[in-house]
Amino acid sequence: MMFARPNGFALTGVEAALALLLDGLEPVAPVEVPLIEVAGCVAAGQPPLAQALPTADEAVIDGWAFAAADLAGASAYSPFVPVSPPSWVEVGQPMPVGCDCVLEPGLVEEIGPLVQVLAEAVPGQGVRRAGTDLPAGHPPVAAGRPVSPADLLPARRAGVIRLQVRRPSLRIIDIAASDGASSASETVAELARAAGASIPAGIETTGRAVADIVAALDAGSADLVVLVGGTGAGRSDEVAAALAAHGALGAHGIAMAPGRTTAIGRLRGIPAIALPGAPDQALAGFLVLVLPVIDRLTARCPRQAETLPLARKIASSIGVTELVLLRRGDRSWMPLAAGTLPLQCVAAADAWLTVGANSEGFAAGAEVSAFALRNG
Structure with missing residues (x-):
């Protein structure tokens, strides 16, 4: 027009x-980038995980590994004395065969060669079950999304050292x-x-x-x-x-x-x-x-807008698309500037939107959708 x-x-x-x-414009080809360089890049398709993680039950606390059924009724007044010495495990280590819980060190007393358990436990206590971190068949990082430091946790958990991104x-x-x-x-x-x-x-x-x-x-x-x-x-x-x-x-x-x-x-x-x-x-x-x-x-996924009512109206001229800066108020958007953008308003703004060329603006209280100006 x-x-x-x-x-x-x-x-x-x-x-x-x-x-x-944008006519005929295609996404660029994916490239592999070391994890240390990948934050902020948009993820491309990643190979799905061949197996769920963790591959076996593992400890999530440091302590003693037991079978919970053996500890039924154990207390400081009626300690449980295992027949054989228990196994000590640390965070991330696989659980010993036959064990399904981990007790904190303070709940187990060592008196010379004697070991006494002072509390009972439930199956899974202190344990991360096999397959509960990342399911098989899914990529560690979702395609089309900017890679954040939080996204790198599952990638590193899966042993990934390079990610495919579109940059x-x-x-x-x-x-x-x-x-x-x-x-x-x-x-x-x-x-x-x-x-x-x-x-x-x-x-x-x-x-x-x-x-x-x-x-x-x-x-x-x-x-x-x-x-x-x-x-x-x-x-x-x-x-x-x-x-x-x-x-x-x-x-x-x-x-x-x-x-x-x-x-x-x-x-x-x-x-x-x-x-x-x-x-x-x-x-x-x-x-x-x-x-x-x-x-x-x-090939970024569509940006997510936040919808809130306007604290006051936005007036706009017909025939021109105007950029509007907004500050997030108490469950509302407060317009700061429209059409011209003083730098003090840029510094104070949280979000932005455009008013189309065919619109005269929005009334106070109208629900409008705006995009984050920072980390959007």
Whole structure:
């Protein structure tokens, strides 16, 4: 859908922009990554476990192993004296044959060669039963989900040392106005890594002339290219012209706020997104356009939104998709900013949502779904 731009040109709707970026885009091939590097990556399909874990009953406390039936009625007043010395087991060790419980050391007295048990037990006490940790036929880590430190527990339990993940490569090209990368580029890089992308070359920089940008676009390959800066109407803003010269410009000017001067296209079939250099506009462009592309490339499961009523209304302009920042209140969302994103609001926000171009917003008390701004 196209909307009128104030200067007479046409803005491309967000839905149309996403369709151009995502059309025919397939997830990247899985790669194996050592567990030490895998946190934050999106898991791909893992081989199912051949057998359930643990493979045998094992102790979950340090202590003495017994058969619970032998201890019936044991107490400090009527201790049980085993015929043969009991076996000592420690956490994680397999249970001795014929034993189905573990007693803590304080419940067993050793008096010279004599052993007395001062309490009874039930079968399974102090024991992890065979097969109760991980069932056979299931992978240790679910595909399509970002790998968290908690996910690594079952992976390590299964003896896995490398996991298959989808980790698309991303080139970030900063259209430098001065030496070094801009804060917007650094923010985009951090957000992309948190979403599961890799940036093998780090943040690249190039001059603002068309020839410099074209040369930078030719200098490497990746699964996604993001340029930051140089998208506006300034005299040295030449990113759109450089993409057009490369035959890669699909649209310049997206009906979204903030981030209206964003440009998009396909560079040799690869999605290319040029974000404005202003930090809040780059953030909005990342959330609305870059993040869905990374999610497609990683085959990530749909992000989970949280639905709460609005503490006050959100007013929005027809014709433009507006990004809204929210803070979680007492069982409600409190809108902080819409259309423009002061950095103090970014710092205070917990979540975000978009108001579609055909909507005038939401009334106070309306139930709305928002995505986590951090660790989402």
